[in-house]
Amino acid sequence: MAKKSNNYNVQYGEPVGMIAAQSVGEPGTQMILRLFHFAGIEATVTTSGLPRLAELVDAKKRPTTPITYVYIEDGAKKDFEKVEAIAKKINEVKMQNIVRRFVENFPKKRIKFFLNSQELEAAGLTSKQIASKIEKLFEVEAEADEDAVTVRLQTTNMKIIRNTGVRMMRSVISGIEGVGKAIIQQDKKTGEYFIIATGNNLGAIMDVAGVDKYRLYTNDVFAMYKQFGIESARYTLAKELMHTLSEQSITVDHRHLLLIADAMTSSGTIKGIGRHGLSGQKNSVLARAAYEETVKHLINAAAFGEIDPMSGVTENILVGKLIPLGTGSVKLAMKSGDTSKVKKNK
């Protein structure tokens, strides 16, 4: 087996990068331009198709629709109630989500928040919890009633009171900042429950008890890079590329995608393919000038006395030399003075 598979190894000098580019590019032309895909549930819409592919390849800092997959530790993953409790810890609840309206009383230095009891119940919070949270966040006195929270302030300044009220409305009461909705899903094969959350804040989610840190995953490549390092970013990138393509039933060999991911992560950080990424930072002046912004590159090269090592493909085609690919990548040289293998002319 091993011997047989070794026969199919890539040959020396094979232009693997070009083959990878063509293998992804051709099916890319068949992709639907904009397709909205509902990942089995309502409310989480992920970008897919060509826009997503472009987003990945250009190494955008934030994806348009970041999504975090939170898996639960072995003990609790099949227990719906335990999973629900964790989801509640993650689900971001802002004051404005649970408050019906708020009324300022300027002369008495008070703000009264009227709570929406239905939303309150859905979030699993009580007015007392909210009052104590507000006290902690803003260092003010807060009183809890049945369905209202009254905050006492120190000042009569109307501007400050209004501003504090608005700031309180925007504050995160429970859950993790940066995460939107957390929805519980069930894996049909294994029967385990997991949480899909919009947005991401991996560092904070990891600290939640009961979350399986080993399988935490997000479609935001840069977030993965920051949390787990460049190697995980590479896998995430390849995985997302694969997912985007297979969603539209396009099959591209995984090695092409891994090669692209490898090239994008080889500098230690994630670089896009294009003017500001890989193509714009090539060694050769001529190769860069042949791609985009010709004049800029040539003038800069002339001004700084750059040297072109002539080791790539583009620059060699440009000057009419043999390209260093395939048989062109091998050079023959004779040891000076060694004429033992040369046939002598009679």
Added chain:
Amino acid sequence: MKSDHELVPVHEIMDEKEVRSLFEKMNITQNNLPKIFTSDPQAKKLSAKPGQIIKVHRTDFGNEYLYYRLVVEG
């Protein structure tokens, strides 16, 4: 050996002897290698210094191989 995440392969700092034999075998210098920043979470965990080389035990779809990254400042 198990890393701390599903998608993170095991990282390991190579000693100098290993590095020298690698360079000789592959006929390369350290500048030919892909890079990893010192600020990278995995490099931080190993407290790697610039100039060292990190060996990565990768597994791609069941295909196990080694990958090397040069530690650079960043």
